[in-house]
Amino acid sequence: MYLHLGQNVVVAHRDIVGLFDLDNTTSSHLTRKFLERAEKEGRVINVSDDLPRAFVLCRREQGPPMVYLSQLSVAALLRRAENNSFE
Structure with missing residues (x-):
């Protein structure tokens, strides 16, 4: 199964490590450092x-x-992940 993220981009469910809200997670300096490095x-x-x-x-891989x-x-x-929707 796949998850549609937007703009015709899909990823396999098995490859997803996590879904994170940017407002909540970027309050942590560790998350900001991780995103900056990435x-x-x-x-x-x-x-x-x-x-x-x-x-x-x-x-x-x-x-x-x-x-x-x-x-x-x-x-x-x-x-979308639960419904496997590609809207």
Whole structure:
């Protein structure tokens, strides 16, 4: 199964490590450092037309995980995952 993150980007459910709300998680300096490092290393993909509301952490076969920034809320992403919706 796959999860549609926005802008025709889908990821396999098995590769998803976690879904995180940007407003809540970026209050932590550790999360900010993680996201800054991922961006410097080219591991952040912005699939948002607007301000991103969530980030999705996805494992890869090799190397550190990828970070996808989505304009969808965590609640919307969870509904899509449960319904396997590609809207």
